[in-house]
Amino acid sequence: MIQPVTSAVGETTGSPSAKSAGPSLVAVGQAGVAVELRGLSRSYGDVHALDGMSLDMTPGELVVLLGPSGCGKTTALRVLAGLEDADSGQVVVGGKDVSSVPTSKRDMGMVFQAYSLFPHMTARDNVAFGLQLRGQDGPTRRKRADEYLELVGLNSQADRYAHQMSGGQQQRVALARALAIQPKVLLLDEPLSALDAKVRVQLRDEIRRIQLEVGTTTLFVTHDQEEALAVADRVGVMRAGKIEQIDKPDIIYSAPTTAFVAGFIGLTNRVSGHASDGIVSVLGSNVPLLPGSPTSGGVTALVRPEAIRFTPSTMGSGPGTATVVATSFLGAHGRVQARLADGAILLAQMSVGETVALHPGDIVDVAIAPSRVLATA
Amino acid sequence: MSAGTGQAGPAEAKNFGGPGDTPVDADALTQVAMEYPMAPEIAAGSAPRKLRAAARRKQAIIRRIVITLVALFMILPLAGLFDFSTRLLNGKRTWRSWSTVFHFSQLTAAAPDLIAGFKITMALCLVTAVLTVALLVPTMTWIRLRAPHMSKLVEFICLLPLTIPAIVLVAGLGPVYRGIAHTLGTGNIWLCFIYVILALPYAYRAIDTGLAAIDVKTLSEAARSLGSSWSRVMLKIILPNIRAAVLGASFLTIALVLGEYTVAYLLSKSNLSVALFNLGLSASGDPRLTAAVSLILLIFGFVVMFGFSLIGSARREKKVKK
Numbered sequence: 001m002i003q004p005v006t007s008a009v010g011e012t013t014g015s016p017s018a019k020s021a022g023p024s025l026v027a028v029g030q031a032g033v034a035v036e037l038r039g040l041s042r043s044y045g046d047v048h049a050l051d052g053m054s055l056d057m058t059p060g061e062l063v064v065l066l067g068p069s070g071c072g073k074t075t076a077l078r079v080l081a082g083l084e085d086a087d088s089g090q091v092v093v094g095g096k097d098v099s100s101v102p103t104s105k106r107d108m109g110m111v112f113q114a115y116s117l118f119p120h121m122t123a124r125d126n127v128a129f130g131l132q133l134r135g136q137d138g139p140t141r142r143k144r145a146d147e148y149l150e151l152v153g154l155n156s157q158a159d160r161y162a163h164q165m166s167g168g169q170q171q172r173v174a175l176a177r178a179l180a181i182q183p184k185v186l187l188l189d190e191p192l193s194a195l196d197a198k199v200r201v202q203l204r205d206e207i208r209r210i211q212l213e214v215g216t217t218t219l220f221v222t223h224d225q226e227e228a229l230a231v232a233d234r235v236g237v238m239r240a241g242k243i244e245q246i247d248k249p250d251i252i253y254s255a256p257t258t259a260f261v262a263g264f265i266g267l268t269n270r271v272s273g274h275a276s277d278g279i280v281s282v283l284g285s286n287v288p289l290l291p292g293s294p295t296s297g298g299v300t301a302l303v304r305p306e307a308i309r310f311t312p313s314t315m316g317s318g319p320g321t322a323t324v325v326a327t328s329f330l331g332a333h334g335r336v337q338a339r340l341a342d343g344a345i346l347l348a349q350m351s352v353g354e355t356v357a358l359h360p361g362d363i364v365d366v367a368i369a370p371s372r373v374l375a376t377a
Numbered sequence: 378m379s380a381g382t383g384q385a386g387p388a389e390a391k392n393f394g395g396p397g398d399t400p401v402d403a404d405a406l407t408q409v410a411m412e413y414p415m416a417p418e419i420a421a422g423s424a425p426r427k428l429r430a431a432a433r434r435k436q437a438i439i440r441r442i443v444i445t446l447v448a449l450f451m452i453l454p455l456a457g458l459f460d461f462s463t464r465l466l467n468g469k470r471t472w473r474s475w476s477t478v479f480h481f482s483q484l485t486a487a488a489p490d491l492i493a494g495f496k497i498t499m500a501l502c503l504v505t506a507v508l509t510v511a512l513l514v515p516t517m518t519w520i521r522l523r524a525p526h527m528s529k530l531v532e533f534i535c536l537l538p539l540t541i542p543a544i545v546l547v548a549g550l551g552p553v554y555r556g557i558a559h560t561l562g563t564g565n566i567w568l569c570f571i572y573v574i575l576a577l578p579y580a581y582r583a584i585d586t587g588l589a590a591i592d593v594k595t596l597s598e599a600a601r602s603l604g605s606s607w608s609r610v611m612l613k614i615i616l617p618n619i620r621a622a623v624l625g626a627s628f629l630t631i632a633l634v635l636g637e638y639t640v641a642y643l644l645s646k647s648n649l650s651v652a653l654f655n656l657g658l659s660a661s662g663d664p665r666l667t668a669a670v671s672l673i674l675l676i677f678g679f680v681v682m683f684g685f686s687l688i689g690s691a692r693r694e695k696k697v698k699k
Contacts, residue, residue, distance in 0.1 A: 083598055103601040114592055116599040120617040129613075130603035174599075181603060 032060035032217035033094035033184045035080070040089035041241075042075050049075040050086065051241030062211050062218040063246070064228040067238035068264070073221045074189055076238075080219060081187050082106045093184055109178025109216075113190040115170045117162040123149060123173045124158040130181035148176040151210060168199040175207065179214055186211065186218040192227060200224075204231055225265050229253060237261045254304075257292050259376045262302040269303045269346050271368075273375070280375050283340075284320035285368035289375055299375035307371055308348035310336050310364035312357070322346055324362040327355050338364055455672065462668035474665035478673060487666060494652030497565045501648060502634045505572040506627040509580045512573065514623065517584055518615055521593045535581035538574050543639040546571065554644060565646045575640065576633050580626035587622020591615075628685045635678055649674070 035057040042050040049072045057063050065073040078084040080091055082103035091099045098106055109130075117126050127145035136144070149155045152172040162170055171191050178186060188207065192200040208231040211218050222228050228235045229249040236246035237260075245252060245261045256262035273282035275296050278289050282301050293299065313321050322338035325345065334355025336348045346366065358364065462474050477483045485492055513535075520528050538546065550571055557567050593615065600610045616623065638650035653674075657667040 081598075081602055083601070103598075104604050104606060106602075107604070108602060110599065110602040112595050112599060114595045116592070116595045118596060118600070118614055118618070119591065120620075129600070129605075133604040133609070177599075177603070187602075 032058075032215050034059050034092075035094075035185055035217055035219070036090070036092040037076065037080060038090040038092065040076065040079055040086045040091070042072075042079060042084060042086050048072075048241050050079070050089075052089070053238075053242050054089075055236060055243060055246070057217055057219065059217055060215045061233045062208070062220060062231060064220045064222060064232035064235045065238055065243075066222060066225060066228040066235055066264075067244075069223060071238040072241040073223075073238045075241075077187050077189050077219055077221045080185070081108055081110055107181070107183055108185045108187055109181055109183035110187040110189065111171065111174045111178050111191040113193055115162065115167065115194070116174055117165075117170050117177075119162050122159050122161055123154060123165070123176075126162075126173055127177045127180045130177065134181065144180060145176075148180040149173070151179070151213075152176045152206070166199075167195050168203055171195065171203060172206070175210065179210070179216065183216060186214075186216045188218065188220040190222050191220075193222070193224070200227070207231060229265070235265075237264060239264075255290050255372065256302075256374050257290070259302060259374065262374050267305050267347060267349075269305065269308065271301045271303050271344070271346070273299055273301045275299045275375060280373065282368055283366045285366075285370070287368055287370055288372045290372045293373075293375040294377045297377070299377060301373050301375045303368060303373050304371075305335065305347045305349035307369040307373070308346060309350060309354075309367040309369070310338055310348050310358060311354075311367065313363040313365045315365075316363060320366055322364055322366050324358050324360050324364055326360060327358055329355065336364075338366070340366075455675065458668050458672050458675075462665045462672060464665075471665070474663055474669040477663075477666055478669045487663070488652070488656045488670075490647065490652040491649070491656060491670060494647055494649040497647065498635060498649035500566055501569055501572060502631040504566065504569040505576060505634050506630045508569060508573045509576045509630050510584075510623055510626060513577070513580055513584050513626070514616065514619070515611055517581075517588055518593055518597070518611065521588060522597060532581065532585075535577040537578075539578045544643060546574070547640055547643040551644075565641075565648060568641055568644070568646050568648065571640055571644070572630075572634050572637065575637070576626075576630040579629035579633065583622050583626040583629060584619065587619030587625075588615075590622075591618045624685045624688060628682055631681055632678055635674065 035055075037053060037055040040050045040053045041048070047070075049070075051072070053072065053076055055063065055065075055076070065076060067073050075084060079086045079089075082091075082098070082101060086099065089099075090097055093106070093108075117123070118129065121129065124142065124145045127148050128141040131141045131144055146155055146158060149158050152175055154169060154172050154176070157165060157169060157173075162173075165173065171194075174191070191207070192203055195203065204227055207220075211231075220228075220231065229252070232249050234246055235249050235252045236243040237252065238244065239260055245257045247255075252261065253265055256265065262268050271282045273280040273287075275281075275289060275294055275298075278295060279286050280289050280293070280299055280301050281287075282303070287301065287303070287307075289295070289301075310322065310324065315321070319341070322340050324336060324338045326337045328335045329352065332352075333349055334352050336350060336355055336358055338346050338348070340346060463470050463472060465471050477487050516531070520531055541549075554567070554571075557570070561567055596614050596618070597610045600614045601607075605613070634648075636650060637648065638654060641648045641651050642654070653667055653670060656670075657664055
């Protein structure tokens with residue numbers, strides 16, 4: 001059973017439910033606190049890494065900040081951790097303004113992009129390090145360290161040093177170390193980016209499982225959209241030091257509010273059409289428009305590949321048809337590229353059966369599913 | 378067919394496959410090589426192995442020659458020193474100087490300044506090494522974390538003492554030492570300040586190498602996020618991970634202090650080297666005793682070096698065993 005520990009600032013983290021928890025780690029849930037970032041700004045010379053960024057996180061929530069390199073997501077996380085000072089704005093954790101509280105007193109666990117295990121300590125000693133700083137005695141530290149190593153599935157590696165572990169194992173230990181102090185907030189700064197694809201997916205799912213069990217409010221920074229959509233309660237897409245849109249992963253994907261978000265998350269076809277009364281007519285199909293789209297006139301509709309279907313044409317070439325230029329098999333599904341009469345290339349994602357039935361040079365009819373799309377003028 | 382026996386030359390090629398197998402000729406081998414990329418290596422047999430073995434033998438011989446030459450270079454002067462310390466002018470052997478060295482009362486009587494010089498030099502070694510490490514490690518860590526743009530400037534400043542002759546350094550620091558004499562006293566121990574400056578170039582290089590081998594920023598941020606103070610970050614995280622570099626810097630500092638003569642002499646201070654030199658000059662002094670003590674000091678330096686080296690490797694072995 002994982003018991004609450006005295007925090008760096010002398011408080012006790014963990015809810016009453018955590019204290020009375022049984023053997024299940026899930027019982028430690030509710031330990032999270034609300035986090036608010038209010039109007040954060042941070043400049044490096046002429047570069048505005050954060051430009052009045054604001055974010056509210058509810059207790060126990062996992063928010064992923066996603067965006068291209070240089071958008072300010074890591075700076076936001078570092079400001080929350082206290083590793084960087086904001087030029088202006090406030091960091092409020094659990095209702096308290098901690099903007100001027102040093103890192104060591106903020107009581108936040110952090111997993112870094114680079115491997116950060118202390119090389120001269122074993123995995124157990126790494127996990128116990130934060131507990132030692134909180135004045136726990138040796139046997140208690142050891143017991144708790146073993147519990148957290150078990151949580152990340154590495155209790156058999158407790159006596160190993162960092163150089164004796166793989167990258168994935170090191171990041172797991174780093175996660176256990178960050179969680180062992182039962183932090184108010186867990187901060188994950190691209191923790192999976194140094195790992196290979198398979199380990200990344202495994203550890204990603206594990207992080208989500210553990211976060212749900214422990215219930216710590218978590219801010220996760222990544223530039224990998226699949227990772228973001230897979231683990232987040234909410235995804236905040238950042239651009240130029242601000243959050244462009246923040247919402248549930250499915251909403252971010254299916255109802256982007258800006259062309260940047262639509263373009264950054266997933267694949268998008270840009271198709272010319274004509275809008276009127278909240279409907280856009282593209283390639284012979286009428287598709288409802290998302291709020292924020294122009295309501296009339298010529299527009300460019302941003303259509304997801306999975307909303308497009310190519311079927312062998314029964315009428316030959318003409319409006320609403322295209323010529324297949326390439327097909328690709330991606331395992332669970334396939335992708336087909338077809339050229340429209342105006343030379344534009346459309347990408348469709350279809351079932352494997354539909355994909356293998358098409359060949360380069362085939363004339364196909366284009367159909368667009370009537371799910372709502374965003375359009376730009 | 379056993380293709381592994383392909384070391385056979387063209388004459389033996391017919392027996393390649395052993396009894397019962399189809400004879401193999403060179404053309405057939407070429408054909409195999411073209412069809413199977415691994416075949417040429419197999420067909421070539423142990424010829425490369427022989428070449429590699431010959432190369433290894435050659436390297437071993439060169440290694441032994443180099444080691445022997447280096448050993449001679451190191452040992453011959455020491456042997457000469459030892460010979461001088463045990464030989465009278467008439468060519469006869471005498472162990473009087475060594476007897477004096479190993480009898481404290483005799484040594485104290487023969488060279489009273491030597492014992493005082495030894496004591497102060499040992500104290501200077503300790504104080505200088507501690508001061509150098511205490512000055513450089515936090516400074517260099519801080520520069521890596523907060524002011525990396527200043528690293529070149531600091532490197533330049535630390536290397537500067539290499540380019541300044543001791544006499545210039547002493548002339549420049551004369552007024553400073555007059556101030557020190559007024560405030561702290563005239564004790565020889567205060568030579569530690571100028572020795573720290575002299576040790577900077579060597580200690581800087583050693584510690585810089587150690588810090589470059591670890592991710593100082595991430596490790597310190599990880600420790601800070603877990604609740605560690607800066608002092609604890611330095612003592613519990615940075616120092617243990619640059620232990621070998623700190624030992625190296627300490628050794629270089631100690632080696633420098635053990636052999637330092639010019640600055641101490643020019644500042645009218647005394648240390649072991651000055652005492653040794655004065656002993657050699659004095660009318661009552663025995664040059665053989667000076668040579669014996671010098672040899673002892675050199676051996677002491679080697680012991681210190683191996684001691685530091687052993688401490689470092691013992692820790693590494695302990696870590697690997699765990």
